[in-house]
Amino acid sequence: MSLPIAYSLLNLRERSTGSIMTVGGISLVVATFILILALADGFTRVLAKTGSERNAILLREGSTAELNSYISRNQARLIAARSENFTEVSAKGQPLISPEMLVIISQPKKGAPNQPANVNVRAVSPLANEVRPALKVTSGRWFEPGKGEIVAGSALSRRVADLELNGTIHFAKRDWKVVGIFEAGGSSFESEIMGDIEELQNAFNRGDGFQSMTLRLKRLGDLEALKAELQKEKELNLAVYREQKYYLQQAGALRTFIVVVGIVICGIMAIGAMAGALNTMSGALLNRTREIGTLRALGFSRTAVLQSFMIEILLLSAIGGVAGCLLSLAFDGMETGTMNWTTFSELSFTFHVDKIRHFGLGLAFALGMGGLGGLIPAVRAARRNITTALRQL
DSSP states (O other): OOOOHHHHHHHHHHTHHHHHHHHHHHHHHHHHHHHHHHHHHHHHHHHHTSSOTTEEEEEETTOSSGGGOOEEHHHHHHHHHHTGGGBOBOTTSOBOEEEEEEEEEEEEETTEEEEEEEEEEEEEOTTHHHHSTTOEEEEEOOOOTTSSEEEEEHHHHHHBTTOSTTOEEEETTEEEEEEEEEEOTTSGGGGEEEEEHHHHHHHTTOTTEESEEEEEBSSGGGHHHHHHHHHTOTTTOEEEEEHHHHHHHTHHHHHHHHHHHHHHHHHHHHHHHHHHHHHHHHHHHHHTHHHHHHHHHTTOOHHHHHHHHHHHHHHHHHHHHHHHHHHHGGGTTOEEEEEETTTTEEEEEEOOOOTTHHHHHHHHHHHHHHHHHHHHHHHHHHTOOHHHHHHOO
């Protein structure tokens, strides 16, 4: 017959100090595990929100990112002509195409002048906010060409010095006035500075071409037709991507790195948590040797004793898992930043705790740690000889 669960609960209360230490160790490991997943998910979500399915981004064939791409002005004019039938136009009849350049500058972080951050400066067409409708100016206005004006993403404005509205920032050997703060649906564009393409090209002495071109398609299904049309011009040698997919692909390498390193860290911490569970249950075994013998003499089977010990450690693990899940909620939505390996620049994002998937994995991890840590003492308890156990002082 089986031992009642109430018996296991009573034993946990009798060993409150060891139980609390085991719960604490497991909860910290689970919280760390969930936060690593939340960090990776938050980073991925930012890039997944970047770009639009209605937009196509054009790079030089073979380029892995905008930074190592190049499109000459002659090529840009040919692209505009070839894509005319697939490109949406503005209310004024202008094709919604934005030739762009990406430059990385170093700027001090707010409150930490000795800790510079790499910042993306994206030189764009004045129509960029129509090419990307998700760009919404929340304070101030959009920049005007030729006036030394820039707009800053809201996430970047919160983290980098001098990027507040009406502030002045110095780069490319001149001052630039921040005339607007924009949001972009929580995407990576919120970690960028944007300004006029012609003005910024001149400031950085890069006026001979662009790095990418982004255009807004008339219809969602026009991407393949656009590719086919551009392939007719062999001199273009272009790679054409759906903008949203292009930015999501950038998340792959860093997400994998975060998860792998996180698993290694959690694995090391888990060893400590399992050692705590082993110590707690081993102590219980030493203190309850005669009790185990009595239970066996009363007719309780080895399996019943094994189950009782395992129930105890799994209950502790479950409590620790729940505590770790609750602890991780304190970081949900917290803003942080890391380097985007594709652009080598600061990317702001928030921790995203998935309360179903992450909590489920966290609880499973907790039960696994506790189960492995308590298994050896549980087996030893079940294998105790009745006579030997009853003679134990």
